Amino acid sequence: MFLDSKSPEGPLAEKWDQHKFNVKLVNPANKRKYDVIVVGTGLAGAAAAASLAELGYNVHAFTYHDSPRRAHSIAAQGGINAAKNYQNDGDSVFRLFYDTIKGGDYRAREANVYRLAQVSVSIIDQCVAQGVPFAREYGGLLANRSFGGAQVSRTFYARGQTGQQLLLGAYSALSRQVAYGKVKLHTRSEMLDLVVADGKAAGIVTRNLLTGAIENHAAHAVVLATGGYGNVFYLSTNAMYCNVTAAWRAHKKGAYFANPCFTQIHPTCIPVSGDYQSKLTLMSESLRNDGRVWVPKTKELAERLRKGEIKVKDLKEDDRDYFLERKYPAFGNLVPRDVASRNAKQMCDEGRGVGSTGLAVYLDFADIIQRTSAEAVSQKYGNLFEMYEKITDENPYELPMRIYPAVHYTMGGLWVDYNLQTTVPGLYAAGECNFSDHGANRLGASALMQGLADGYFVIPYTIGDYLAKTAPKPVNTEHPAFAEAGKAVQERTAKLLSIKGNRTPDQFHKVLGHIMWEYCGMARSAEGLTHAKAEIQKLKREFWQDLKLTGTNEELNQALEKAGRVADFIELGELMIDDALDRNESCGGHFREEYQTPEGEALRDDENYAYVAAWEFMGENQPERLNKEELQFENVKLTQRSYK
Amino acid sequence: MAGSNPNAKPMNLTLNVWRQPSPKAQGKIVEYQVKDISPEMSFLEMLDVLNEDLLHKGEDPVAFDHDCREGICGSCDLFINGRSHGPEKGTTTCQLHMRKFSDGDTITIEPWRANSFPINKDLSVDRSAFDRIIQAGGYVSVNTGGAPDGNEIPIPKDIADRAFEAATCIGCGACVAACKNASAMLFVSAKVSQLALLPQGDVERKTRVENMVAQMDIEGFGACTNIGSCAAECPVGISLENIAILNREFLTAKATSNNLA
Numbered sequence: 001m002f003l004d005s006k007s008p009e010g011p012l013a014e015k016w017d018q019h020k021f022n023v024k025l026v027n028p029a030n031k032r033k034y035d036v037i038v039v040g041t042g043l044a045g046a047a048a049a050a051s052l053a054e055l056g057y058n059v060h061a062f063t064y065h066d067s068p069r070r071a072h073s074i075a076a077q078g079g080i081n082a083a084k085n086y087q088n089d090g091d092s093v094f095r096l097f098y099d100t101i102k103g104g105d106y107r108a109r110e111a112n113v114y115r116l117a118q119v120s121v122s123i124i125d126q127c128v129a130q131g132v133p134f135a136r137e138y139g140g141l142l143a144n145r146s147f148g149g150a151q152v153s154r155t156f157y158a159r160g161q162t163g164q165q166l167l168l169g170a171y172s173a174l175s176r177q178v179a180y181g182k183v184k185l186h187t188r189s190e191m192l193d194l195v196v197a198d199g200k201a202a203g204i205v206t207r208n209l210l211t212g213a214i215e216n217h218a219a220h221a222v223v224l225a226t227g228g229y230g231n232v233f234y235l236s237t238n239a240m241y242c243n244v245t246a247a248w249r250a251h252k253k254g255a256y257f258a259n260p261c262f263t264q265i266h267p268t269c270i271p272v273s274g275d276y277q278s279k280l281t282l283m284s285e286s287l288r289n290d291g292r293v294w295v296p297k298t299k300e301l302a303e304r305l306r307k308g309e310i311k312v313k314d315l316k317e318d319d320r321d322y323f324l325e326r327k328y329p330a331f332g333n334l335v336p337r338d339v340a341s342r343n344a345k346q347m348c349d350e351g352r353g354v355g356s357t358g359l360a361v362y363l364d365f366a367d368i369i370q371r372t373s374a375e376a377v378s379q380k381y382g383n384l385f386e387m388y389e390k391i392t393d394e395n396p397y398e399l400p401m402r403i404y405p406a407v408h409y410t411m412g413g414l415w416v417d418y419n420l421q422t423t424v425p426g427l428y429a430a431g432e433c434n435f436s437d438h439g440a441n442r443l444g445a446s447a448l449m450q451g452l453a454d455g456y457f458v459i460p461y462t463i464g465d466y467l468a469k470t471a472p473k474p475v476n477t478e479h480p481a482f483a484e485a486g487k488a489v490q491e492r493t494a495k496l497l498s499i500k501g502n503r504t505p506d507q508f509h510k511v512l513g514h515i516m517w518e519y520c521g522m523a524r525s526a527e528g529l530t531h532a533k534a535e536i537q538k539l540k541r542e543f544w545q546d547l548k549l550t551g552t553n554e555e556l557n558q559a560l561e562k563a564g565r566v567a568d569f570i571e572l573g574e575l576m577i578d579d580a581l582d583r584n585e586s587c588g589g590h591f592r593e594e595y596q597t598p599e600g601e602a603l604r605d606d607e608n609y610a611y612v613a614a615w616e617f618m619g620e621n622q623p624e625r626l627n628k629e630e631l632q633f634e635n636v637k638l639t640q641r642s643y644k
Numbered sequence: 645m646a647g648s649n650p651n652a653k654p655m656n657l658t659l660n661v662w663r664q665p666s667p668k669a670q671g672k673i674v675e676y677q678v679k680d681i682s683p684e685m686s687f688l689e690m691l692d693v694l695n696e697d698l699l700h701k702g703e704d705p706v707a708f709d710h711d712c713r714e715g716i717c718g719s720c721d722l723f724i725n726g727r728s729h730g731p732e733k734g735t736t737t738c739q740l741h742m743r744k745f746s747d748g749d750t751i752t753i754e755p756w757r758a759n760s761f762p763i764n765k766d767l768s769v770d771r772s773a774f775d776r777i778i779q780a781g782g783y784v785s786v787n788t789g790g791a792p793d794g795n796e797i798p799i800p801k802d803i804a805d806r807a808f809e810a811a812t813c814i815g816c817g818a819c820v821a822a823c824k825n826a827s828a829m830l831f832v833s834a835k836v837s838q839l840a841l842l843p844q845g846d847v848e849r850k851t852r853v854e855n856m857v858a859q860m861d862i863e864g865f866g867a868c869t870n871i872g873s874c875a876a877e878c879p880v881g882i883s884l885e886n887i888a889i890l891n892r893e894f895l896t897a898k899a900t901s902n903n904l905a
Contacts, residue, residue: 051788066709067775069815070717086795122791129791131784131844133808140798158808164716165811172783179779187772210764239712274682276689279713387715390732390739391686456788504699506692550699555666556707556765559699 003256003614003629006417007111012635013093016115019418020461024468031056033472036463037204037219039191039246041068043163043170043448044431045225047455050173053182055460057467060217061174061183064190064209064241064561069171072227072239073451076163077284077384078147079155080448082120087144091152093117098636099150100446103336104411104439105588105604106638107259107612109631111418112436119457120449124156126456130169134158146289146334147444155445160284160384166448170455189215190561191246192489194222194253194427197481201426205485207493209561212553214489216482218475221426221463224250225455228410228432230263232569232576233521234513236407237269237282243565244572247414247433255422256614256627258415258435260572261580264442264589265522266408267340270391270401271360280406281391283363284384285444288333290377291363291401293340294322299351306358312399323347331643338441338589338602339643341405345522346600348404355402364400405522409447411438411589412579415614415629419462420454423614426470428463430454435612440588493553496563501546505562508543509569512536516573520580525593529581536574543570575615575624582626585609597640606638652683655747659694661706662754664763671763673752683743687730688713688720690742691753708767715739715879718814721821722767723754728818728877736816736879756817758826760864771817773863774831780859781852782835784844803841810838812880819874819882825866830874832860833890834882840893850897857894 008015008022026034034057038049041063049061065071083096096117101108124142128134134156135143144153158165177183186206193205195216203218229244230236251257268283296302297319304310323343325332335343344361347353354360369377374397378385385396392402414422414429416436421428431451438446519532543566551557586595586602587609595603612629656679664671678694685693688710695705711719720737724730730740745751753767761769799807811834819830836853839845845852868887875884 047788054787065711065719066771067815069775070711070719072712072717074718075712075714075716084794122789124794125791126786126788128794128797129784129786129844131807131839131842133804133811133838133842134794135808136799136801136804138801140800140804141795158811161716161812164814165808168811172778173786173788175775175779176783176785178775185775187775239714239717241711273684276682276685276693278686278689278692281714386734387739390715390735390741393741393743460788502700504696506696548699550702551704556768558707559695559705 001616001627003415003627004417005109005111005629006419007109008418012110012114015111016118023461023465026464026468028056030472032058034058034467035060035219035475036221036223037062037217038223038225039204040071040225040227041065041171041174042071042073042225042227042431043167043451044455045071045223046167046170046174047452048223048225048430048459049183050170050177051456051460052463053177053180059177059183060186060219062186062189062191062204062206064188066187068174068185068187069168071167072242073167073448074164075239076448077160077282078286079145079157079162079445080123080166080452081147081154081445082124082156082449083117083154084121084124086142087153089152091154095152096120096154100437100443101439101636102641103443104441105602105641106439106606106610106633107262107587107631108437108439110633110635115458116437116450116453119453122457123449123452127166127169130172132158132165132169145286147285150443157286160286160381163448166452170452191226192249192564193485194250194424195481195485196253196424197479199425201424202475202479202481203477205489207489210556212555212557214486216477216486218477218482220467220470220475221428223428223430223459223463224414224433225430226433228413229569229572230407230410232512232573233407233516234509235272235277235280235517237266237280240279243568245565245568247429248568248572250414250422250424250427252617254424254617255427256415256616257412257575258612258614259412259440259579260576260615261520261583261590262411262440262588263407264337264409264411265341265405267337267344267405268363268403269406269408270388271355271357271404281387282406282408283388283401283403285337287363287381287384288340290368290380291333291365292322292367293324293333293361293363294320295347295352295354295361297321302352302354302358305354306356312362321352328643335643336441336443341522342591344405360402360404362400363403365396366400369397409442411435411440411442415612419465420458421462421466426466428459430459440590493560493564496547496560496567497549497553499544499547501548503546504548505559505566508539508547509566511539512566512570512573515539516576520576523591523593524580526581529577533574533577536570536577540570543567578624579613579615582613583609604640610638652743653747654680654682655742655745657681657745658750660750660752661767663706663766666765667762681742683741685742686713686738687722687724687740687742688738706767707765709769710738713738716814718816721756721769721816721818723756723821725752728822729879734879734881736814756821758820760826760828761817761820771815773865774815774817774828776863777828777832777856777859778835781848781855784839785848797843799842807838807841810834810841810882810886813882814880816879818877818879820865822873822877823866824871824873825869827868827874828860828863828865829868829887829890830878830882832856833886836893837886837889840889849893850901853890853893853897854901
């Protein structure tokens with residue numbers, strides 16, 4: 001199928017304004033006749049639900065949490081980018097656009113990214129008006145800091161808890177609409193299927209997580225804001241509940257899934273410590289502004305350090321290799337995430353890793369503490385240092401942190417056009433669950449920006465265009481597609497409970513995570529991926545024969561919830577591998593060992609792979625069909641990324 | 645664990661866990677043994693071990709609320725050995741590590757105990773009362789669009805910092821569980837203070853505090869008698885000063901109120 005991005009005609013800087021003028025408007029008196037379902041209450045979902053309700057639409061907001069405030073956006077630490085140029089350091093909308101396109105290794109759509117940079121400035125204004133307590137200078141104005149992959153200071157922040165403060169802002173706006181009766185909140189409700197009737201999104205099927213009740217909900221349009229799928233790797237910085245189920249169910253109902261292999265491995269996480277580990281904890285990228293990354297200069301020194309024969313402080317300056325500063329003098333410790341992660345892995349592969357497992361590098365604050373003071377450092381990073389100490393029992397004011405890359409964000413997601421509409425009419429995807437703005441690699445502090453841009457400033461306009469063309473007739477769940485979808489959900493749940501095998505959902509999830517991390521993680525090869533595909537197919541068969549659960553559907557059954565999510569992760573894992581195999585190039589977070597420069601940097605193939613890979617579901621156990629959206633670059637020149 | 649404590653020995657523990665199949669069912673404490681618990685595990689990872697074990701035995705795993713496991717989402721809510729989030733100060737349950745316990749310990753694990761937080765199952769409770777309090781007024785009434793430039797509202801750094809400190813409340817409910825009156829004053833005061841300190845919140849400051857306090861009473865939370873256990877047990881250090889601010893805001897609002905209801 002030809003994938004029409006619907007990018008508006010005209011000069012880049014005028015596209016969005018022109019488009020806003022061209023979209024159809026819904027008469028204010030008619031808005032209350034339209035129902036919109038928003039699934040997910042993170043930054044994108046809460047912002048969209050609140051903004052749509054403010055406009056007058058009837059909104060149904062769904063979350064599997066007990067409260068909208070618990071969505072994983074809350075855990076974002078470092079900050080949010082905006083092209084305000086408050087620092088007078090040369091920032092502009094075009095520069096933010098350019099940095100994002102380049103940082104994404106030229107695999108994102110120009111028009112979407114430019115719009116993102118444009119609306120970024122309004123996001124800050126909106127959040128300030130809500131009472132979000134951003135960091136401020138002594139003169140009372142907003143403070144900024146620089147962030148990985150950028151040479152200007154455009155990141156707004158609230159200590160190391162920016163995501164929390166932005167989400168609580170969006171949550172407060174949402175709560176206000178709940179109080180007004182414009183948003184009906186459905187908590188502890190998990191979307192288990194999309195209902196498509198007469199070729200259009202007509203509603204969703206949910207399971208009440210407390211009672212097990214399967215419920216149908218109808219609407220004129222559905223917005224998915226259900227986050228990323230990083231937990232396919234089992235260990236990631238995602239929260240425990242983060243999952244792909246809503247997006248995957250939509251995919252199986254006709255929404256194409258784009259660039260699934262583009263996953264981001266974040267360079268600064270607390271290293272894995274044991275088999276029991278349930279998740280990994282991120283240490284904000286902002287730490288790389290002041291921390292210096294290093295490993296011992298030789299394998300021998302690293303080995304003695306791991307054995308405890310010498311201590312960190314015994315290593316003199318000459319014994320240390322500040323490898324990012326050495327290899328990338330222009331950007332130093334601030335190189336983008338993919339570059340920083342790959343280099344850390346390389347050091348550990350060379351045997352120069354630290355910590356008892358050898359899978360860690362140092363992030364050292366001794367210099368900045370000496371140059372300023374421990375108190376100044378605490379002002380900036382206090383909560384992160386505390387968190388590190390709680391987890392590792394080591395004091396980072398005295399010893400360098402040990403860090404290692406971990407799965408953090410997924411650039412891939414549901415394919416959407418310029419309006420954020422998927423290939424299913426009436427179904428929209430916002431925030432991390434769409435693929436749209438970050439290409440093959442996301443820059444730091446850009447996820448919060450995109451989630452809020454989509455929710456506050458894009459969806460409210462573009463969804464109106466669709467609704468204006470839809471009759472304002474009341475909706476109901478009488479279409480046979482609802483009964484069919486509801487029955488399928490019930491049967492699937494019953495099937496999961498009936499297997500009565502020997503292995504728990506967590507056991508399957510761990511095996512899946514291991515396969516994905518080993519073969520579809522920081523480095524990939526055709527050989528490894530082919531092997532992994534067979535392993536996953538085997539795992540899928542075993543899952544449906546040997547799953548062990550207890551209890552019933554009609555109760556709070558957390559193992560049952562988990563089982564359904566793991567089943568979908570297994571299928572997604574296979575698609576990620578197909579996608580990684582198809583893409584015979586290295587770009588951003590996708591590093592194919594066969595395609596690298598002599599210096600070991602990613603080697604893109606713009607001639608053959610400057611496309612979005614949008615996968616189409618063709619039926620159970622059938623290979624998916626690849627559809628391509630060719631990317632057009634009219635405003636930037638494609639170059640090999642260099643941070644030297 | 646890498647580097648930190650290579651001599652840490654695995655522990656065997658006895659757990660006394662509150663089990664209650666459903667909201668209306670009779671609950672009871674059930675004893676479990678867990679073995680070979682690494683001191684480097686988090687408390688919830690220790691419960692994961694218990695649950696995997698139960699599932700393998702065909703028994704019902706213990707339901708508990710959790711999600712981010714980074715101490716920020718506010719989902720986890722265990723009352724451990726008689727204290728909200730357990731023995732370590734300024735720490736959520738998910739950030740509590742087993743190195744704070746010793747081999748052979750008996751640990752009692754209960755849900756938050758408060759009438760306003762009914763039990764869903766086992767250790768999981770319903771905290772939607774907090775959401776309804778926020779819905780009563782915990783916001784600035786601005787619609788999307790039309791906000792002035794962020795720098796048109798200068799805010800002194802110390803005020804911004806104090807507002808931020810109040811705004812860091814994670815809504816876990818530890819304050820209610822720790823209070824002998826099951827009062828929600830610390831939670832409510834954190835939001836009231838944040839918005840009362842900031843110029844953005846000034847327009848609605850009187851109606852906000854009146855409505856939020858009224859909703860707090862409707863939800864059945866107890867009165868505050870200034871014991872301070874809420875602040876002592878708060879995992880993110882919300883200060884008791886906020887309750888003083890709330891009381892001042894409330895009295896000022898009532899004394900000059902147009903709200904005759």
